[in-house]
Amino acid sequence: MLDKTYNAAEVEQKLYARWEESGVFACNPKADGKTPYTIMMPPPNVTGTLHMGHALTFTLQDALIRFHRMQGRDVLWQPGTDHAGIATQMVVERNLEKEGKTRHDLGREKFIEKVWEWKAQSGGAIINQLRRLGASADWPRERFTMDDGLSAAVRKIFVDLHRKGLIYRDKRLVNWDPKLHTAISDLEVDQRETVGKMWYFRYPVEGQEGVTVTVGTTRPETMLGDTGVAVHPDDERYADLIGKHVVLPIVGRRIPIVADEYADPEKGSGAVKITPAHDFNDFEVGRRNGLEMINVLDRDARINENAPEGYIGLDRFEAREKIVAEFEAQGLLEKVEENPMTVPYGDRSGVVIEPWLTDQWFVDAKTLAQEPIKAVEEGRTRFVPKQWEKTFFEWMRNIQPWCVSRQIWWGHQVPAWFGPDGEIFVEETEAEAQGAADKHYGKTVELTRDTDVLDTWFSSALWPFSTLGWPEETEELKRYYPTDVLVTGFDIIFFWVARMMMFGHYGMDEVPFKDVYIHALVRDEHGQKMSKSKGNVIDPLTLIDEYGADALRFTLVAMAAQGRDIKMSEQRVAGYRNFCTKIWNAARFCEMNECRPDPAFQPAGVTSTLNRWIVGKAAETAATVAKAVEEYKFNEAAQAAYGFTWNTFCDWFLEFAKPVFHGEDEAAKAETRATAAWVLDQILVMLHPFMPYLTEELWGQIGGTARESMLAQHHWTDAGDVADAAAAEEMDWVVELISSVRSVRSEMNVPPGARLGLQLKDASPETVARMERHAALIKTLARLDSLEAVFEAPAKGAAQTVVGEATVILPLAGVIDVDQEKARLEKELKKVEGEISKLSGKLGNEKFLAKAPADVVAEQRERLADAEGTRDKLRDAYDRLAAL
RNA sequence: GGGCGUGUAGCUCAGCGGGAGAGCACUACGUUGACAUCGUAGGGGUCGCUGGUUCAAUCCCAGCCACGCCCA
Numbered sequence: 001m002l003d004k005t006y007n008a009a010e011v012e013q014k015l016y017a018r019w020e021e022s023g024v025f026a027c028n029p030k031a032d033g034k035t036p037y038t039i040m041m042p043p044p045n046v047t048g049t050l051h052m053g054h055a056l057t058f059t060l061q062d063a064l065i066r067f068h069r070m071q072g073r074d075v076l077w078q079p080g081t082d083h084a085g086i087a088t089q090m091v092v093e094r095n096l097e098k099e100g101k102t103r104h105d106l107g108r109e110k111f112i113e114k115v116w117e118w119k120a121q122s123g124g125a126i127i128n129q130l131r132r133l134g135a136s137a138d139w140p141r142e143r144f145t146m147d148d149g150l151s152a153a154v155r156k157i158f159v160d161l162h163r164k165g166l167i168y169r170d171k172r173l174v175n176w177d178p179k180l181h182t183a184i185s186d187l188e189v190d191q192r193e194t195v196g197k198m199w200y201f202r203y204p205v206e207g208q209e210g211v212t213v214t215v216g217t218t219r220p221e222t223m224l225g226d227t228g229v230a231v232h233p234d235d236e237r238y239a240d241l242i243g244k245h246v247v248l249p250i251v252g253r254r255i256p257i258v259a260d261e262y263a264d265p266e267k268g269s270g271a272v273k274i275t276p277a278h279d280f281n282d283f284e285v286g287r288r289n290g291l292e293m294i295n296v297l298d299r300d301a302r303i304n305e306n307a308p309e310g311y312i313g314l315d316r317f318e319a320r321e322k323i324v325a326e327f328e329a330q331g332l333l334e335k336v337e338e339n340p341m342t343v344p345y346g347d348r349s350g351v352v353i354e355p356w357l358t359d360q361w362f363v364d365a366k367t368l369a370q371e372p373i374k375a376v377e378e379g380r381t382r383f384v385p386k387q388w389e390k391t392f393f394e395w396m397r398n399i400q401p402w403c404v405s406r407q408i409w410w411g412h413q414v415p416a417w418f419g420p421d422g423e424i425f426v427e428e429t430e431a432e433a434q435g436a437a438d439k440h441y442g443k444t445v446e447l448t449r450d451t452d453v454l455d456t457w458f459s460s461a462l463w464p465f466s467t468l469g470w471p472e473e474t475e476e477l478k479r480y481y482p483t484d485v486l487v488t489g490f491d492i493i494f495f496w497v498a499r500m501m502m503f504g505h506y507g508m509d510e511v512p513f514k515d516v517y518i519h520a521l522v523r524d525e526h527g528q529k530m531s532k533s534k535g536n537v538i539d540p541l542t543l544i545d546e547y548g549a550d551a552l553r554f555t556l557v558a559m560a561a562q563g564r565d566i567k568m569s570e571q572r573v574a575g576y577r578n579f580c581t582k583i584w585n586a587a588r589f590c591e592m593n594e595c596r597p598d599p600a601f602q603p604a605g606v607t608s609t610l611n612r613w614i615v616g617k618a619a620e621t622a623a624t625v626a627k628a629v630e631e632y633k634f635n636e637a638a639q640a641a642y643g644f645t646w647n648t649f650c651d652w653f654l655e656f657a658k659p660v661f662h663g664e665d666e667a668a669k670a671e672t673r674a675t676a677a678w679v680l681d682q683i684l685v686m687l688h689p690f691m692p693y694l695t696e697e698l699w700g701q702i703g704g705t706a707r708e709s710m711l712a713q714h715h716w717t718d719a720g721d722v723a724d725a726a727a728a729e730e731m732d733w734v735v736e737l738i739s740s741v742r743s744v745r746s747e748m749n750v751p752p753g754a755r756l757g758l759q760l761k762d763a764s765p766e767t768v769a770r771m772e773r774h775a776a777l778i779k780t781l782a783r784l785d786s787l788e789a790v791f792e793a794p795a796k797g798a799a800q801t802v803v804g805e806a807t808v809i810l811p812l813a814g815v816i817d818v819d820q821e822k823a824r825l826e827k828e829l830k831k832v833e834g835e836i837s838k839l840s841g842k843l844g845n846e847k848f849l850a851k852a853p854a855d856v857v858a859e860q861r862e863r864l865a866d867a868e869g870t871r872d873k874l875r876d877a878y879d880r881l882a883a884l
Numbered sequence: 885g886g887g888c889g890u891g892u893a894g895c896u897c898a899g900c901g902g903g904a905g906a907g908c909a910c911u912a913c914g915u916u917g918a919c920a921u922c923g924u925a926g927g928g929g930u931c932g933c934u935g936g937u938u939c940a941a942u943c944c945c946a947g948c949c950a951c952g953c954c955c956a
Contacts, residue, residue, distance in 0.1 A: 387889080527951095561897075571908065571909090584918090743925065747925075835903080
């Protein structure tokens with residue numbers, strides 16, 4: 001006997017262990033005849049803990065995975081974590097800080113050891129949190145981006161790309177993080193809107209007493225590195241100054257005035273100062289005009305020795321104040337304005353990023369982007385929803401070189417060695433580099449390895465094939481690549497999706513995934529982004545503790561409509577917890593009434609209308625759910641399953657079944673029991689991808705020892721053609737009749753316990769037959785004690801309503817309030833008359849008759865006839881009442 | 885400035901060329917032996933605004949208003 005209530009916490013723990021032990025989550029590379037279905041789990045940061053965004057993405061992935069596993073596919077859900085270079089290094093450094101140490105005290109090698117120690121202890125907590133969510137990944141295949149195999153893949157592709165000239169070392173401006181002392185990619189820069197200041201400085205023109213050029217700047221300290229002033233070539237105000245020089249105040253440097261279209265005559269004074277070493281735009285201007293590049297900042301963004309005495313060593317913001325003060329003192333500060341602007345911040349460090357001239361490794365993203373762009377254009381990779389293709393194209397077609405080197409310690413060290421003269425040897429191993437160097441120099445020389453490591457996304461970009469053993473030609477690689485779908489949020493389309501596509505094409509010569517399903521962001525119930533600083537974070541684990549993993553999962557699935565963010569509310573989770581309870585209780589009811597699954601049950605073979613109806617509906621719902629999941633319309637799948645389970649199965653079928661179970665007809669009883677059990681099984685099957693725990697538990701308990709397998713690996717079987725339109729029509733009529741009687745009773749304030757007689761006036765023989773066939777359940781559910789077909793006027797004092805061609809009469813002698821009943825009938829009449837006028841208006845329109853499709857016209861005619869019939873019967877009923 | 889998206893019941897959202905829907909909330913009634921984490925019934929909407937296309941527009945098109953996100 002099932003417990004009175006479902007205990008999620010207990011069941012979840014028990015079942016997860018059983019799933020894992022029995023190996024149902026494992027893929028089977030040797031399974032001949034089974035089509036593979038593969039999803040690469042986007043590896044969460046090893047430093048991460050489960051948040052709501054993870055809960056959503058992994059629930060959807062698990063739903064897809066479980067669904068396809070139940071469809072008989074050989075499923076691989078490849079799990080793992082990434083090493084999160086900067087984030088992890090920061091975590092470990094913070095721990096060291098508590099001991100009063102820095103990573104430099106330890107040295108690189110010892111520090112890396114510490115990181116591995118940290119990873120062994122507390123890293124990867126998220127993996128266990130994923131288990132609590134019910135994620136059915138192939139855990140024994142878990143990978144980490146710093147694993148040996150994956151690291152070998154990184155070295156291999158780096159060397160390969162370098163040989164083809166697609167990775168190169170270059171001195172360029174990069175986004176420099178002065179706190180973390182590393183370059184970061186464009187994507188790791190957070191552009192924040194602020195209101196800053198625009199300072200207008202006067203630069204004296206050389207040899208022209210009293211003549212100055214005014215330039216605006218938002219970063220005064222960069223003037224120390226100015227090497228030119230630009231004006232627009234067509235700007236008449238400055239035409240005679242082009243080619244002349246200004247003398248840079250404070251510094252005293254003589255710098256040219258050049259003509260360049262970058263200067264916007266409409267903005268400020270029309271003249272701009274050019275600092276090629278500290279601004280991306282100025283860098284280009286400088287290059288076009290042959291301007292000098294003077295770096296005035298050190299790695300901490302302090303002023304370096306290229307600046308005048310008195311500024312050296314100052315922090316950039318101190319220098320700014322000092323420079324402004326100096327200009328003011330010299331009378332060269334024209335004005336200061338408020339200036340709305342965006343300022344770049346490092347997304348990890350939170351400090352202002354400086355464009356800084358350094359030697360870095362770059363990937364030629366432009367070249368690598370070509371194949372992925374083609375793949376999406378040709379539909380070999382498909383974005384769902386489709387509009388994300390635009391975002392993808394937009395970025396890929398304007399892609400900049402990708403700076404992949406980072407000046408940190410934790411990560412894949414760049415496989416490049418420098419000779420004594422700076423010659424670079426890029427090889428997979430030190431020995432190979434030494435060999436190449438020896439050959440190059442004709443003697444043995446000492447090499448030093450590049451200390452930089454690679455951007456974490458570099459290794460993540462290899463994930464779809466490095467996890468399968470690449471560059472080895474493993475059977476997994478052959479079988480599971482390309483993968484079926486990548487599921488992720490739009491925020492990493494650039495970071496990761498695009499880069500996987502670049503490297504996938506490069507390494508495997510094929511798309512890494514056929515579909516990219518982009519899901520929404522999870523926000524709080526007011527639509528605010530969840531963030532620690534706002535304090536509006538909802539912890540998925542807390543919700544799991546309180547409502548169970550299934551309730552959380554179902555909430556996320558039900559709300560995952562394409563193209564809309566999810567506003568997470570606890571109330572909604574509570575609602576779906578109630579749904580879990582509902583299913584549990586329905587199962588209890590079935591159990592109490594001896595509805596046991598019969599392995600020999602043939603859904604197509606049931607005979608009673610009731611059973612034919614529910615079997616048809618169940619099969620229809622299962623098909624709807626399957627189709628919706630295949631189209632990534634998770635909310636539709638959830639809604640279909642929810643509606644069928646609660647509204648059709650529980651509210652109607654089980655209620656219909658009660659009179660059968662309490663009746664005398666043993667054959668009907670047996671068939672209905674078997675049907676109920678079968679339909680309940682169907683419900684468990686179709687809900688399993690969304691609610692794995694509850695469904696698995698019930699599957700086991702209901703089946704007893706007879707079930708040989710767990711639901712997680714049960715095949716989603718086809719019920720065959722069991723649709724029965726006649727049965728559906730008949731049961732719909734029964735439902736309508738009962739609903740009408742209930743409605744009248746409620747509106748006429750008939751006490752719920754009172755048993756009434758029902759007269760059905762002017763019903764067709766078929767309808768009378770239906771009523772008789774379902775008399776027992778109509779009586780029970782509508783709380784009636786008799787049913788009778790009549791053709792004369794009803795007994796005095798009766799409530800009436802219309803169902804189909806017949807009038808339903810409920811004698812309420814002495815109980816009925818005639819005025820109230822009149823009012824009720826008037827309301828019904830008004831409603832139907834409104835419909836009649838709408839329909840007859842339409843059908844009276846010649847253009848409608850001429851142009852609308854015939855079936856639409858016919859349908860409107862039929863509806864009009866029905867409405868008119870109902871109206872006439874309601875009028876008759878009203879007249880009879882009025883005649884009293 | 886460019887791009888994308890969103891405005892439908894009090895709230896959260898489905899739907900999307902021919903009958904306005906769900907869940908929650910709300911109101912009334914209800915301990916009928918599965919379930920009060922429940923049942924039954926009910927109220928509630930100029931489908932953002934303005935035009936256009938169409939026999940027909942919440943749905944398609946254009947413009948506008950409001951909000952959100954991404955990129956510059």
